[in-house]
Amino acid sequence: MSAAVYHSRLRQSAEERRAETHPLTWRLREDGELVGLAEYLDKDGYGAVREALAGDPEAVIATMKTANVRGRGGAGFSAGTKWGLTLTGGDLPRGYLVCNADEMEPGTFKDRLLMEQLPHLLIEGMILAGFANRSRQGYVFLRGEYRRAARALGQAIDEAREAGWLGGDIGGSGFDFDIALHTGAGRYICGEETALINSLEGRRANPRAKPPFPGQSGAWGKPTVVNNVETLCNVPGVLRHGADWYQGLSGGLSEDGGTKLFGVSGRVARPGLWELPMGTPAAELLDRAGGLAGGRDLKAWLPGGASTGFLLPEHLALALDFDTIGRAGSRLGTGLMTVVPDDQPMPALLRNLETFFARESCGWCTPCREGLPWTVRLLEALERGEGEPGDLERLESLARDLGPGRTFCAHAPGAAMPLESALTHFREEFEAGIARPAPRPVGEEG
Numbered sequence: 001m002s003a004a005v006y007h008s009r010l011r012q013s014a015e016e017r018r019a020e021t022h023p024l025t026w027r028l029r030e031d032g033e034l035v036g037l038a039e040y041l042d043k044d045g046y047g048a049v050r051e052a053l054a055g056d057p058e059a060v061i062a063t064m065k066t067a068n069v070r071g072r073g074g075a076g077f078s079a080g081t082k083w084g085l086t087l088t089g090g091d092l093p094r095g096y097l098v099c100n101a102d103e104m105e106p107g108t109f110k111d112r113l114l115m116e117q118l119p120h121l122l123i124e125g126m127i128l129a130g131f132a133n134r135s136r137q138g139y140v141f142l143r144g145e146y147r148r149a150a151r152a153l154g155q156a157i158d159e160a161r162e163a164g165w166l167g168g169d170i171g172g173s174g175f176d177f178d179i180a181l182h183t184g185a186g187r188y189i190c191g192e193e194t195a196l197i198n199s200l201e202g203r204r205a206n207p208r209a210k211p212p213f214p215g216q217s218g219a220w221g222k223p224t225v226v227n228n229v230e231t232l233c234n235v236p237g238v239l240r241h242g243a244d245w246y247q248g249l250s251g252g253l254s255e256d257g258g259t260k261l262f263g264v265s266g267r268v269a270r271p272g273l274w275e276l277p278m279g280t281p282a283a284e285l286l287d288r289a290g291g292l293a294g295g296r297d298l299k300a301w302l303p304g305g306a307s308t309g310f311l312l313p314e315h316l317a318l319a320l321d322f323d324t325i326g327r328a329g330s331r332l333g334t335g336l337m338t339v340v341p342d343d344q345p346m347p348a349l350l351r352n353l354e355t356f357f358a359r360e361s362c363g364w365c366t367p368c369r370e371g372l373p374w375t376v377r378l379l380e381a382l383e384r385g386e387g388e389p390g391d392l393e394r395l396e397s398l399a400r401d402l403g404p405g406r407t408f409c410a411h412a413p414g415a416a417m418p419l420e421s422a423l424t425h426f427r428e429e430f431e432a433g434i435a436r437p438a439p440r441p442v443g444e445e446g
């Protein structure tokens, strides 16, 4: 892939990335090549597994709860709390651990970096999560187009199994756990956890009605924990150094602890990824990306993928964390900022985003199946300057119908968020797309 379109690169030098401050990326090589098993072991690899498997699963869950690692797949739900709900009651093994590596959110390329360059960190996190959740089988559900990640993970799983880190009686602990790599065919909806489970089972990837939640009844009817790649990659550090250390990583910038793999794409000088404390101000992230390219000004930005709401330049002072961005009316989402320059017309941008959401709808519920293509048609007309009076109100009403609680999954609310926020902040641009009635010939007035 050409350097021009490959954004999934870390833009921090090895000097900046230290084990005490950069748990996700300190082991990455300067040359961007894969960190194999030998190098991973040299860099304290599988140290957390060695320690944790000598204790009990409840202790792992207790540490994860105190650390409050919030899910990096977009919703920010505490991983420890999720695990605690799954563990309770029942026979052993309890069920399955699934790593969500579908990563198809537009503007998001963080899990890709971790899987391509540091797959053993994910495997270590999965062993720990499997141990805590009393599972014996883990799955990585990987976006099919991520061929380099598939190769790296496949090789790392084989290496780990060969060395006794996967399979029976891991490290002499008596705990059995293995991982299977499953590549999807490349649909956005497969990233929704219940659609992912259907797809994993060989069914059509429609989301399932909740409840029951996957933690109660997931893959093949068993309790199933679904976690994002980055969430799981945080686990070894938390267990190695403790919940207080993890909390301290955000350095008082946020009530949430830890670091986050943030990123920037769009018309910036240096698109890429940075591991920074949770709560880093958005302005600092944009600075690290070199600001806007070509002397442009910032018009708006999406904080974490296409399914988040637009924020304005005045919001750059905000801390990038789940609650702060939520209070500003958007969502942190995946934490990868998409920058919109001042010369970008919003109707065209929205038409592009909503075309994606319409194409990726699974078609199960009416507001999403019918509403999204209708939204695209209205936006196309506005873009051509052929909109009709009332179109903005129609778009607003469609956005309401796509909103939370009206559909089976969060795909439709995700599609509504950028639309609603763009209509609020940039209304005049959409109004300008409404064709005015042709003036009547002179003499026919009145």
Ligand SMILES: Cc1cc2nc3c(=O)[nH]c(=O)nc-3n(C[C@H](O)[C@H](O)[C@H](O)COP(=O)(O)O)c2cc1C
Pocket: 070, 071, 072, 073, 074, 075, 076, 077, 079, 100, 101, 102, 103, 104, 105, 188, 189, 190, 191, 192, 193, 194, 226, 227, 228, 229, 231, 232, 409, 410, 411, 414
């Ligand atoms: C349409 C849609 C697509 C999603 N895609 C992804 C994805 O690619 N990766 C991911 O981790 N979570 C994705 N999610 C969120 C998952 O449903 C789920 O919340 C997440 O995997 C839980 O992991 P976490 O708690 O570690 O964040 C998606 C959600 C929706 C509604």
Ligand code: SF4
Pocket: 189, 206, 207, 360, 361, 362, 363, 364, 365, 366, 368, 369, 407, 408, 409, 410, 411, 412
């Ligand atoms: S909201 Fe859309 S993607 Fe989600 S279940 Fe309904 S039709 Fe499918």
